[in-house]
Amino acid sequence: MALAVLCLASFMAVADSTIVSIALPAIRRELGFSGADAQWVLNGYALAFGGLLLVCGRAGDLYGRRLLFLVGLGVFGAVSLLGGFAQAPGVLVLARFLQGAAAAAFVPASLSLLTTIFAEGEDRNRAIGIYGTTAALGFVVGMVGGGFITELLGWRWVLFVNVPVALAALLAAPVTIPESRISGPRSLDVLGALTATAGLTAAIYAVSEVPERGWNSPTVLLSAALGLSLMALFVANERRSRAPLVPLSVFRNGAVTVPNAAIFLQSTVGVAWLYLLTLYFQEVLGHGPLAAGLLFLPMALASVAAAAVAGRLATNLGTAGTAALGLGGVAAGLLLMMAVSREGGLLVVLVGTVVGEAGFMFSNVSLTIAGAGAGAGAAGEDGRGLAAGLLNTSVQLGNAWGLGVAATLVAATAGPLADGLRTGFLACAGFALLAIPIALFGLPGSRGKLSGARDAEA
Numbered sequence: 001m002a003l004a005v006l007c008l009a010s011f012m013a014v015a016d017s018t019i020v021s022i023a024l025p026a027i028r029r030e031l032g033f034s035g036a037d038a039q040w041v042l043n044g045y046a047l048a049f050g051g052l053l054l055v056c057g058r059a060g061d062l063y064g065r066r067l068l069f070l071v072g073l074g075v076f077g078a079v080s081l082l083g084g085f086a087q088a089p090g091v092l093v094l095a096r097f098l099q100g101a102a103a104a105a106f107v108p109a110s111l112s113l114l115t116t117i118f119a120e121g122e123d124r125n126r127a128i129g130i131y132g133t134t135a136a137l138g139f140v141v142g143m144v145g146g147g148f149i150t151e152l153l154g155w156r157w158v159l160f161v162n163v164p165v166a167l168a169a170l171l172a173a174p175v176t177i178p179e180s181r182i183s184g185p186r187s188l189d190v191l192g193a194l195t196a197t198a199g200l201t202a203a204i205y206a207v208s209e210v211p212e213r214g215w216n217s218p219t220v221l222l223s224a225a226l227g228l229s230l231m232a233l234f235v236a237n238e239r240r241s242r243a244p245l246v247p248l249s250v251f252r253n254g255a256v257t258v259p260n261a262a263i264f265l266q267s268t269v270g271v272a273w274l275y276l277l278t279l280y281f282q283e284v285l286g287h288g289p290l291a292a293g294l295l296f297l298p299m300a301l302a303s304v305a306a307a308a309v310a311g312r313l314a315t316n317l318g319t320a321g322t323a324a325l326g327l328g329g330v331a332a333g334l335l336l337m338m339a340v341s342r343e344g345g346l347l348v349v350l351v352g353t354v355v356g357e358a359g360f361m362f363s364n365v366s367l368t369i370a371g372a373g374a375g376a377g378a379a380g381e382d383g384r385g386l387a388a389g390l391l392n393t394s395v396q397l398g399n400a401w402g403l404g405v406a407a408t409l410v411a412a413t414a415g416p417l418a419d420g421l422r423t424g425f426l427a428c429a430g431f432a433l434l435a436i437p438i439a440l441f442g443l444p445g446s447r448g449k450l451s452g453a454r455d456a457e458a
Contacts, residue, residue, distance in 0.1 A: 001176040002117050003127055005169050006110040007134035009073060012165045013103050014135045016080075017045065018142025018274075020096075022289060023155040030155065031089050040093045043208055048100030049107075050396035051201030055193045057108035057389020058245050062188055065109045065116070065385055066179045070170060072106030077166030084159035095159075108388035115372050115384050116180045122315045125369055129311020132365045136303035143274075143300060147293040180384075191237050192245035199230030200393065207400040211407030246386065256387065258442035259371035260394040262323060265435035266363055267398025269330055269356075269428045272406035273337070276424045277353065279410065280340045284418055299353035306358035310365035322366035323439035327432050329359020334429035338422045363439070370443050402428065 020027075021042055028038040060068040076099055083095030114131060118124040149157050206223035213220055238244040250256045274296075281292035314322045333356020339345035371391040372384070406424040413420030 005172045005176050006114050007131055008169045009106050009110045011134045011138040013107050014138030015141040019146040019158045022146030023150045023158045026150050026155040033089050041096055044093050044096040045100040047201050048097045049104050050204045051197045052101055052104035053392045054196050054389045056105045057385040060109045060385035061182050064179050064181045065113050066177050068105045069109035072102045073166050073170045076102035077163050080159045080162035084156040108392055111372055111388040112384035125311040125315045128369050129365050132307035136307045140300040143296040144293045147290040187243045189241050189245040195230050195234035199227050203227030204400050207404045210404035259367045262435045262439045263367045264394040264398040265431050267395045268402030268431040271399040272402035272428050276421050284342055298350050299357045302354040302357045303361050306361035310362050314366040314369055319366040319370045320443035323363045324436050326359040326363030327436045330356050330432040331429045334425045337425045340418045340421045
């Protein structure tokens with residue numbers, strides 16, 4: 001039951017990140033957003049979510065992971081109602097910021113709770129595989145169901161649908177999930193929290209503005225400089241702090257840095273190929289949003305099927321082998337997607353989406369197993385929430401970076417749009433290939449090591 005509740009929360013977070021993007025044209029028309037301002041419906045969520053993951057993950061370690069999980073769920077459901085009833089653009093944008101902040105509380109908490117409930121080895125691997133499957137189902141609802149909900153019920157229901165899901169998880173969590181926190185004195189590094197949050201937010205904002213403004217925009221350059229300066233201040237503060245938000249010693253631990261580096265490179269693909277495929281389906285082939293959403297269905301089904309077996313595969317093959325195999329599948333799928341053309345190639349592209357998404361789920365589940373498990377001994381104490389926060393932050397930074405690169409390459413191509421899309425897919429394949437040696441040679445997780453760990457536990 002605990003796993004079902006945690007998965008329900010994961011489903012809601014993933015669905016909400018994609019479902020609103022499908023409804024954005026309808027939102028813009030009804031509330032009177034300008035073209036540029038409408039992007040804040042998406043960016044507000046992403047900035048608050050990415051900026052607060054690290055702080056919320058650590059706060060869960062210190063004050064209670066279940067507590068952060070419950071607070072995040074409650075706020076998420078309440079502000080979803082606020083956004084659904086919004087009559088002005090500013091109210092909706094505020095609701096989306098608050099949704100992102102709430103998701104930053106319950107997403108790392110859900111992953112860290114999962115690693116405390118399930119023992120390392122086969123049980124945890126299977127649980128993370130199931131967790132990934134429900135995230136994949138959230139992707140199905142977001143990409144395919146978003147069009148149906150908007151067409152049949154109106155855009156407000158893409159927010160209202162969160163309320164019963166959040167309420168169900170909120171009611172079930174106290175009786176199914178045990179509380180979990182570190183023992184001993186607890187104090188949050190306030191200066192570290194402020195500098196980390198502001199620095200990450202500025203960095204994510206800088207990269208997210210690249211598709212609209214370009215890399216040489218003053219806004220992008222100033223935001224990037226501010227983000228780097230604040231992160232430098234964060235590092236200096238952590239060196240002096242008696243109770244640092246992120247003990248810098250964790251970055252000398254390969255069990256932490258390797259899965260984070262690999263999942264960052266993998267995540268550069270995650271949002272970027274959705275952006276490129278949307279352009280192909282709608283701009284090159286001329287399909288509407290609903291038809292384009294249906295063309296994502298094979299990819300979504302592949303995601304669900306692959307996530308269902310990824311945990312078992314990681315147990316049998318090891319996290320390193322499974323991640324490398326998955327990343328190879330991602331690269332192969334992206335190369336198949338380079339068949340984009342107005343005259344044909346749709347079938348090859350769809351095969352590429354299936355191959356690539358299956359590989360993505362294999363690598364994602366195995367890297368999550370490696371990265372989430374690394375937090376158990378971070379800095380000599382229980383740092384599962386910190387590990388989950390770091391892992392999710394790496395994902396958000398990768399998403400922003402990959403989208404910025406892909407959008408820039410498409411815009412810089414002088415020829416037909418399909419040529420720009422091919423360049424974008426090739427760049428994404430390069431990122432996936434770069435991650436293979438990091439995962440293959442940097443991750444532990446041979447089958448023997450996993451079996452040894454299970455024997456030691458027994």
